[in-house]
Amino acid sequence: MAICYQSPIKPISITPSTNLSTPRTLRCNLSFPSKTLTTEPEPVFTSVKSFAPATVANLGPGFDFLGCAVDGVGDYVTLRIDPQVHPGEISISDISGVGNSAKKLSKNPLWNCAGIAAIEVMKMLGIRSVGLSLSLEKGLPLGSGLGSSAASAAAAAVAVNEIFGGKLGVSELVLAGLESEAKVSGYHADNIAPAIMGGFVLIRSYDPLEFIQLKFPMEKELFFVLVNPEFEAPTKKMRAVLPSEIGMSHHVWNCSQAGALVASVLQGDLRGLGKALSSDKIVEPRRAPLIPGMEGVKRAAIDAGAFGCTISGAGPTAVAVTDHEERGKEIGEKMVEAFLQEGNLKASAMIKRLDRVGARVVSSIPR
Amino acid sequence: MAICYQSPIKPISITPSTNLSTPRTLRCNLSFPSKTLTTEPEPVFTSVKSFAPATVANLGPGFDFLGCAVDGVGDYVTLRIDPQVHPGEISISDISGVGNSAKKLSKNPLWNCAGIAAIEVMKMLGIRSVGLSLSLEKGLPLGSGLGSSAASAAAAAVAVNEIFGGKLGVSELVLAGLESEAKVSGYHADNIAPAIMGGFVLIRSYDPLEFIQLKFPMEKELFFVLVNPEFEAPTKKMRAVLPSEIGMSHHVWNCSQAGALVASVLQGDLRGLGKALSSDKIVEPRRAPLIPGMEGVKRAAIDAGAFGCTISGAGPTAVAVTDHEERGKEIGEKMVEAFLQEGNLKASAMIKRLDRVGARVVSSIPR
The missing domain is CATH 3.30.70.890 (GHMP kinase, C-terminal domain)
Known part of the structure; x- marks a missing residue:
């Protein structure tokens, strides 16, 4: 099923200063942009496969504001430029993976956490000329408390961003994922932020969305x-x-x-x-x-x-x-x-x- | 006025591993000692003058568990070995300083925060053979919210420990100061711990007393x-x-x-x-x-x-x-x-x- 979204007449804006490798405190407020995407970006890949890890939210006293990512288990998204899909639209072609994920999850992008996040990123980038198809491979069971929906959303957000040259920063990707979380599991970022950023992330506020990456020392095992x-x-x-x-x-x-x-x-x-x-x-x-x-x-x-x-x-x-x-x-x-x-x-x-x-x-x- | 305390028949114990310069997480539980002071320490100084800084507790959302020390303002204690004072006792000879501190504070060591902390340290060290006199110079007004009582207690605790060769570690000094705080302003360590240790200190628990020193980077000004x-x-x-x-x-x-x-x-x-x-x-x-x-x-x-x-x-x-x-x-x-x-x-x-x-x-x- 392909879903069209309304391309914004006035392209939305991004903050280009965010950096995927060394974020600390990130503030995301799309209503106060520092740079405007004036033209729709060209795709730089025909296909991108992405992975996003499972996450542990709450962490005891960190209830509702702290989460961290765990390696080696998570969801995969394969995204393709698809001439069969109407330009500016996205289609979910396949869902596979552990348990009964494939049966339980909708292929309607508007009702699927990967689909919603992908659409949000397409909106942010102002994609009007290219159609995409998305395949989701669940490595996480649903409803396990391991951030299953966030992993799908994070993988989709990163894949869409990457296929168009990685124009968006961490904050925007978290915001896109948060839109997805809001629709499927509640307006909380303590899974989606670590799913996108890795490590431990503290959600400081929602209005504007602000989070702090907490670096666990590299030399220590956890x-x-x-x-x-x-x-x-x-x-x-x-x-x-x-x-x-x-x-x-x-x-x-x-x-x-x-x-x-x-x-x-x-x-x-x-x-x-x-x-x-x-x-x-x-x-x-x-x-x-x-x-x-x-x-x-x-x-x-x-x-x-x-x-x-x-x-x-x-x-x-x-x-x-x-x-x-x-x-x-x-x-x-x-x-x-x-x-x-x-x-x-x-x-x-x-x-x-x-x-x-x-x-x-x-x-x-x-x- | 000189006050006698009952020297413990069995000398109490200390944990020698604590280090004044690089503490991180410190746990203090005198009921599980790792080493016993078998003999009463000899004084190594005839006189010691000490300073303890003002402290800011609470720090907004750190209510009741976080505090920090501020430099250049605080209380001074001058401690002397005094043959006029009965061995094992302490006397407060003088109180001076800002505002009406001298008038308001008692010279009875049992009712004075510096006196109580000094007595606690004497108990911990098992001092029976030496009499001390203490002079307190208040640099902090009373009841200002700047840890006035903690500064007096911290300065006194450090002075008594030092005059006998610095046998006690940070944890014991905080415990001694906490006894003083408990009697004059409530059982809370968010002033006394930073007054003794400097920097920011998080009080993690009281039973046993545990605190974490939070190092603000040396290269930054605050x-x-x-x-x-x-x-x-x-x-x-x-x-x-x-x-x-x-x-x-x-x-x-x-x-x-x-x-x-x-x-x-x-x-x-x-x-x-x-x-x-x-x-x-x-x-x-x-x-x-x-x-x-x-x-x-x-x-x-x-x-x-x-x-x-x-x-x-x-x-x-x-x-x-x-x-x-x-x-x-x-x-x-x-x-x-x-x-x-x-x-x-x-x-x-x-x-x-x-x-x-x-x-x-x-x-x-x-x-």
Whole structure:
């Protein structure tokens, strides 16, 4: 199915100063552009394949404003210039991948997170003369708490940008992805920003959108143990169970732990990071009881030597951190066991490094 | 007046591994010692003079867990071995300094913040054979929101430790100071920790006491504009006005700003630091109306080019940040004007650098 969008009469603007390799604090406010794209960019590739990683949002006390990317698992988008598609339009030709993603996801670009992000980027670039077709390969199960929708959106945004010469910066790509997230899972950037930028990203504000990249020291290792049970976390319940009011002492506690988490990331203090991850007194205590076995899984992770453990995103995946891959495997086994014994749930474990790159092009064919 | 304390029959223990120059995350739990002081240390000086800096606690969204030290203003303690004082006891011989400090402060060491901290350090060291006399020179007005009690306690703790050869580490000195704070202004370490350690310090937990030193990059300048009005902030009201419950959206906002504040400190991003400082939606909006003119003072600071402005501690001092001393002076003038015009309060401004050292010995006379 091909979807047309209304090309803006007045081309929209971008901030060219953003840099994919060394961002720190980024502010994105498209209503105050510093440069205007005066002409529609020409495609520089006939085909681009991109990858965007899974992401772990919330991270305990970082609820709703902190997320990070994990390497080696995520979604792929292959984008082609397609003369069969009406100029200025995009078509989703194929969806494949893990679980029942292909069945569950719509091929209507307006209802597909990759499609929405791709359309947003086309709008930003003012594409009117070229038609595109998009193929989505899901490496992430839906509703796992690993940023599945954000990975699709990030991969699509990067692919569209790249095929037209990479005119947009990180901030614009995050904004495009955020439009997609808003339509499919809520207006939050704590998955899409790290999916695009890699590493840890703190969302500072939404109006204007501002985020801070938190660099975990290059010389330090950080592994995530991701244990995904066969269980559908009841998303609505996961939101509904959150308290509307928080006592001052818990507020101060979680704030200080959020600060400690940020400091631990920047200082490369894995033990401190793990401790902060485990310290949430507001969200995790309400959500964990909704995921059978989660409390036992957390105990099992810590007992097996993890520095910390919490729920990834809104769950049901449990995430633990360690500095050794082998120890990560042992921790993962214990967590899988605990899901079975205490929650009667089958689960599988992955041990993944911190992704420091974010969404990227994996191959391309020049015109 | 000399006060005796009961020397512990079994000498208490210290952790010798802490280091005054490069601490990061420090954990202090005297009930699990790693080394025992088996003998009472001999004094190595007949006299020690120490200084401890003023501190700015809260820092907006860092309410109750973050503080920093400001250089060039603080309290002095002169400590002498005094044969006139009974061995194992301490006497406060003199209190002098700004305002009516000398009149208001007790010379009974048990009721004086410097005295309490000094006694705690003597206890920790197991001093039974030497009597001390202490002279306190206040450079900070009482009740200004600049950590006056913490500065006295920090200077006293460091002086007592130094006169006996500096056997205690940072963590023990903070604990000693915290005992003093608990008795005179509440069990909080966000003034005493930076007063002893310098720089920015995040209090991570109290049981056990853990804090993280946040290093602001050496190559960056950071000036505090401290504007102290002639007004006694009603301390009880300042606490009473705080909400007991906080809405989830404000909680997430303040948490993210606390994270941004920590990141800005560690990344040396002064603009980001100032923005975070100004961003508190929970405490400052309740407290500012109790300090006549404070809201106008904040506006004046920002209009004059400050990166951010908030209430220092529980007030009434207003604190703004900038990277130029001269601009700091201009900002200070505007803030003083605003206190007069909008609050009908006389005020005075100081422009001070970040203190990166903390409490220190300024002179000593060897035995």
